[in-house]
Amino acid sequence: xxxxxxxxxxxxxxxxxxxxxxxxxxxxxxxxxxxxxxxxxxxxxxxxxxxxxxxxxxxxxxxxxxxxxxxxxxxxxxxxxxxxxxxxxxxxxxxxxxxxxxxxxxxxxxxxxxxxxxxxxxxxxxxxxxxxxxxxxxxxxxxxxxxxxxxxxxxxxxxxxxxxxxxxxxxxxxxxxxxxxxxxxxxxxxxxxxxxxxxxxxxxxxxxxxxxxxxxxxxxxxxxxxxxxxxxxxxxxxxxxxxxxxxxxxxxxxxxxxxxxxxxxxxxxxxxxxxxxxxxxxxxxxxxxxxxxxxxxxxxxxxxxxxxxxxxxxxxxxxxxxxxxxxxxxxxxxxxxxxxxxxxxxxxxxxxxxxxxxxxxxxxxxxxxxxxxxxxxxxxxxxxxxxxxxxxxxxxxxxxxxxxxxxxxxxxxxxxxxxxxxxxxxxxxxxxxxxxxxx
Numbered sequence: 001x002x003x004x005x006x007x008x009x010x011x012x013x014x015x016x017x018x019x020x021x022x023x024x025x026x027x028x029x030x031x032x033x034x035x036x037x038x039x040x041x042x043x044x045x046x047x048x049x050x051x052x053x054x055x056x057x058x059x060x061x062x063x064x065x066x067x068x069x070x071x072x073x074x075x076x077x078x079x080x081x082x083x084x085x086x087x088x089x090x091x092x093x094x095x096x097x098x099x100x101x102x103x104x105x106x107x108x109x110x111x112x113x114x115x116x117x118x119x120x121x122x123x124x125x126x127x128x129x130x131x132x133x134x135x136x137x138x139x140x141x142x143x144x145x146x147x148x149x150x151x152x153x154x155x156x157x158x159x160x161x162x163x164x165x166x167x168x169x170x171x172x173x174x175x176x177x178x179x180x181x182x183x184x185x186x187x188x189x190x191x192x193x194x195x196x197x198x199x200x201x202x203x204x205x206x207x208x209x210x211x212x213x214x215x216x217x218x219x220x221x222x223x224x225x226x227x228x229x230x231x232x233x234x235x236x237x238x239x240x241x242x243x244x245x246x247x248x249x250x251x252x253x254x255x256x257x258x259x260x261x262x263x264x265x266x267x268x269x270x271x272x273x274x275x276x277x278x279x280x281x282x283x284x285x286x287x288x289x290x291x292x293x294x295x296x297x298x299x300x301x302x303x304x305x306x307x308x309x310x311x312x313x314x315x316x317x318x319x320x321x322x323x324x325x326x327x328x329x330x331x332x333x334x335x336x337x338x339x340x341x342x343x344x345x346x347x348x349x350x351x352x353x354x355x356x357x358x359x360x361x362x363x364x365x366x367x368x369x370x371x372x373x374x375x376x377x378x379x380x381x382x383x384x385x386x387x388x389x390x391x392x393x394x395x396x397x398x399x400x401x402x403x404x405x406x407x408x409x410x411x412x413x414x415x416x417x418x419x420x421x422x423x424x425x426x427x428x429x430x431x432x433x434x435x436x437x438x439x
Contacts, residue, residue: 007044062193071182079184084314114327118234118329136159136272136282141244161281184207235315292304
């Protein structure tokens with residue numbers, strides 16, 4: 001299994017102070033130090049927005065292909081599990097259209113991860129049937145959404161559907177079929193790599209569809225589908241927005257809603273109060289339109305409508321039969337505990353610790369504890385103030401709960417001032433008030 005420290009790496013190039021990655025990061029998980037952009041991994045959700053907007057091509061993804069090739073050279077049986085988005089990326093009608101090309105690369109076999117989606121859907125239905133108390137459930141199928149909730153909305157962790165992902169289900173299924181094999185998951189984005197660190201993970205490597213395309217070009221391998229696949233499988237619909245809710249079908253007593261796109265998902269999570277909703281399931285995709293509009297597709301600047309139709313054809317057939325069949329696989333349970341964090345839970349902080357934190361910010365008397373006319377311990381002041389100090393002191397987390405330990409950049413009228421970019425150092429001459437980009 002591939003081991004690594006960071007999912008996103010940076011090439012050693014000199015940034016041109018364009019700050020595009022900083023401005024476009026939806027969770028502000030990037031800072032610039034010594035003219036080099038750096039990702040704050042504790043805040044990063046692996047949405048790849050920075051990769052797409054960087055004009056210097058300064059960022060690169062973790063590359064696992066050399067390790068895969070090494071495993072193949074050592075005669076290890078390597079099986080590829082392809083996310084259903086491959087149907088749109090390669091323009092094939094089924095896994096048979098790409099299997100031969102995968103074998104030429106050295107894979108022992110290739111399988112459609114929609115098999116795992118069908119198993120995951122069965123798990124979702126079982127969990128819905130167990131739902132006894134009214135509440136809200138958030139899909140855990142998109143790894144970016146899972147990371148977003150974990151790192152930025154931890155009070156909603158208990159609302160994530162406690163099910164393993166399609167990738168994990170398919171890997172478990174393939175391990176039963178090929179006990180000694182190593183599994184390579186081919187994903188439309190890098191966020192699936194975050195699951196390699198999960199306990200119980202059975203995937204050995206993750207590469208993206210774009211990496212697969214470049215690998216094939218390097219080896220001079222082309223995909224030629226001999227004949228269209230005649231059998232369609234509904235679970236392939238998981239690759240597009242609304243696919244998950246459509247696959248689940250009507251569930252008695254549960255309302256189903258679908259949200260796609262990072263901005264829309266964040267808006268929903270911001271206003272979401274689970275106690276105000278009853279029996280509601282939220283399907284969330286970080287990419288607007290689903291996985292067929294993800295980073296691998298944005299890089300090729302494909303046609304969204306054609307990509308959706310390619311998946312729909314493979315899921316329902318060209319006649320779009322809504323009663324189309326699906327994989328018939330032996331079901332098994334694969335739950336995932338995301339933990340729970342109450343929104344009301346706060347660390348106990350003493351008055352002395354708060355005073356120490358304020359002193360580090362240059363505030364020593366009650367009259368200093370004002371920002372924009374509001375006492376610093378009120379939500380109004382927290383909205384407009386943001387300490388230069390990047391600290392893990394509980395007192396600062398108490399004073400600024402929405403920012404926690406997140407390092408920030410300085411904004412004025414939503415424009416970054418490069419000369420004031422966050423460096424991680426305490427600056428006593430810094431102004432007390434800043435305007436984050438979301439205000």
